[in-house]
Amino acid sequence: MTTNRRSKRSRARGTWTHGWGAKKKHRGAGHRGGRGNAGSGKLGDCKSPTYARIKDYFGRHGFISKSRTITNPINVGYLDTHVEKLYSEKMVEKKADVYYINCSKLGFNKLLSKGAITHKLEITVERAVESVIAKVESAGGKVICELKAEPEVKKAEAKVEVKKTEDVPKAAKAPKKK
DSSP states (O other): OOSSOOOHHHHTTTOSSTTSSSGGGGSTTTTTTOSTTTTSSOSTTOOSOGGGGSTTOSSOOSOOOTTOOOOOEEEHHHHHHHHHHHHHTTSSEEETTEEEEEHHHHTOOEEEOOSOOOSEEEEEESEEBHHHHHHHHHTTOEEEESSOOBOOOOOOOOOOOOOOOOOOOOOOOOOOOO
């Protein structure tokens, strides 16, 4: 075990380059051609900069739609399982056996239909899927939708067809040249 190990700096003493190759390579940004857009062909014989040929190098591109609305959805199954907890926290009202839920108070603006319903719920929400309205009404509840109900969008199932390839004779191997 070595106790007094020499530093790298001391090992570079006496050499011209201190391990950086040519003398000029370890000075500023000179070896890499400068910083930023320097050395990009703006000087010398090349009149146009090389990056000017790259499409969409300068400026801003595209746009952001200002009409986009932010949706914060919730599943009706979650509301049904947590309705008693929400009632104990006074975030939901109860009259007789019906729970009155205002989703905008809870911070949600869209109601989705995933989950089962065991309670009678009267839900006020900004937007809802058509299938959740039918599901809540079949359980004896009601959905008050401030905007038009949206049809449920299901992901299209991808059908993959596998075609059998005909047996193709393999090419004969050429003899190796010596």
